[in-house]
Amino acid sequence: MSGGMGVDGGLLEAFREALKLAWRLMESGAAEWRGLLGVVGGGYVEPGPSGCLERGAVDVLPTGRNMYTIDPGKLPTPSAWRLGVRAAREALEKARRLTGRYPETVGHILWSIDGFKAGGEQLAAILYMLGVRPRWGSGGRVEGLEPIPLEELGRPRIDVLVRISGIVRDALPNYIELINRAVALVVKLPEPPEENYPRKHFLEFLEKLGPGREEEALARVWGDPEGAYGAGVNYAVYSSSWRTLEDLGKVWARWSSTLYLDSGRSRESVELLLMQASKLDAIVRHHYTDEHDPTNCCCYYAYQGGMQALAEALGARPVNLVVDTARGEPTARTVGEELARILHAKLLNDRWIEGMMRHGYRGAAEIMKKVDHLYGWQATTRSLPDQAWNLLAEKLLSEKVRRWMRRVNPYALEEMTRRMMEAVERGLWRPSRKAWKLLLDARMEVEAVLEGEAGPGVQAGEVRVYAPRDVPQWAREMRVVEEAWRRVRRGG
Incomplete structure (x- = not known):
């Protein structure tokens, strides 16, 4: 503020820009529909830039335009x-x-x-x-x-x-x-x-x-x-x-x-x-x-x-x-x-889990997918301590979450618990007694639900471990790596 009741010019200009941005955001919904109908009808769709709004690319608004990218x-x-x-x-x-x-x-x-x-x-x-x-x-x-x-x-x-x-x-x-x-x-x-x-x-x-x-x-x-x-x-x-x-x-x-x-x-x-x-x-x-x-x-x-x-x-x-x-x-x-950081913001966050629960089958699949990817990180980097996995089991295998997943998407629950079990079997996670009991209970419950639905040739809850060298076709594909590996190791 400046002198008396006057308004600072910079603040006023910032407010005007914010109003313009809000208006362009409001326009985006209708513009998306116009763009979609234009494409479906073989009509002209106005071009517009692409970019990340989070990073200040406000010129992407309103959306719904035919995006062009950048000059490499x-x-x-x-x-x-x-x-x-x-x-x-x-x-x-x-x-x-x-x-x-x-x-x-x-x-x-x-x-x-x-x-x-x-x-x-x-x-x-x-x-x-x-x-x-x-x-x-x-x-x-x-x-x-x-x-x-x-x-x-x-x-x-x-x-x-x-x-x-x-x-x-x-x-x-x-x-x-x-x-x-x-x-x-x-x-x-x-x-x-x-x-x-x-x-x-x-x-x-x-x-x-x-x-x-x-x-x-x-x-x-x-x-x-x-x-x-x-x-x-x-x-x-x-x-x-x-x-x-x-x-x-x-x-x-x-x-x-x-x-x-x-x-x-x-x-x-x-x-x-x-x-x-x-x-x-x-x-x-x-x-x-x-x-x-x-x-x-x-x-x-x-x-x-x-x-x-x-x-x-x-x-x-x-x-x-x-x-x-x-x-x-x-x-x-x-x-x-x-x-x-991601664990505490999402998978261990009650509000995030409740948000996923509102999406039913798809929300359960999203939780399962994230656990699968955490397992992939653990397999390649060993970056998560046992306590992180224990907390994950206590949160996602609690009675409330487990019952919901079993009802809306038992296949997601089966996949998630199978990955957790595989992490234990491979020594990637040494679970606490509480986490281990939750995991065993969840496995038995979901296998009982799915029993009879899987016929011959379906892996279901079994984890079959192979390596490339165990399958002739894979071994042939990997031969060039094995030969180079031996040469590099010999060369120190």
Whole structure:
């Protein structure tokens, strides 16, 4: 406020903007219907931008328009660069606090949401870890890269291993070129190896690979083969097709062993992937919005947990981090800390459970799905302590929740308790007496309900454990990984 009853001009303007935003939100419902009817009727649908409203993209309102995305050539944007730099610093400092030193190599899980919702924020963090910054032209497009002097960085250049999704490969090929160009740029710098880890590792990889393979030794971007998607680990977890952490790590390696070079070229190089993964000191994935969380989808543990499983099977001990930028100020948490946050916000939260109960069959399926995904995280990272699982059992297997799930969706209750039982049988959870009794009671109840409904060939409550080597066809598929594994282990 200013003098007497006057209204501060800035406050008044903010109020006007809030009213405009509220009006555009109110318009969105009718606009969605118009857009839907326009599509169904083969009519014209007005175009409009896409983006994340949580991150300030108010121009997406009103919704219901024919969305267009972004110009990949403008990524990372200057604002995403600034946030990505802060996120990289936060991740490196978190890793240093936990291990006592800067990581030499950081693994990145890089998905297309980074480009389409965050303007290339994690791409910016990758470039900054390497000690490189973009150079933008007058139209906002990235026209080149330049090294950041070590004196300005105040730390060594950090090497990276980047696991992209299939959609990044298909829709954001400039990501691959920028990262590979950045590595090539810093490797040429005449700097000591203790201050330039990409150069240090390039020379080590080249020595092991042999002459003429400089392009491979420089590349750091990995993914599925052309036309394939996913990390594979989720399928192994869902089907109980693993016996050891090494089995899961090898599945991740098989699905991730395509090395992406410039100009759309790629080649399989399992041995080099294993060399790079054996050097991992940290793993990072950015969390951009609370519309999603790491228990929403199996891809989270398949990609990020699978990378940790591979690194640990090779003898590395990486710190596994989620860098939360949803509120504009980056915060790095370990995977264990992030899962604890989600547990207390959702699965252990009475209000959240009551919200799911209002959705009947679908709500029960959502609870089951989250427990399944927690099991996947536990299989790949061992991030949840026994007490977390005990609390989960006491909450979700209580008489009230159990009775409701048995009534609206007994199949979800069966799947959830079977995963919990599998966690116990595999030594991933040592339950308390109370939790164990709740689990046994729930298992017997749901099996009694479903008895007679399952015929021959249905797994039901039985857990059949296989490993790739137990099935001839799987063993043939994994042969290339097994051979590379032996060579890398022999080479130390």
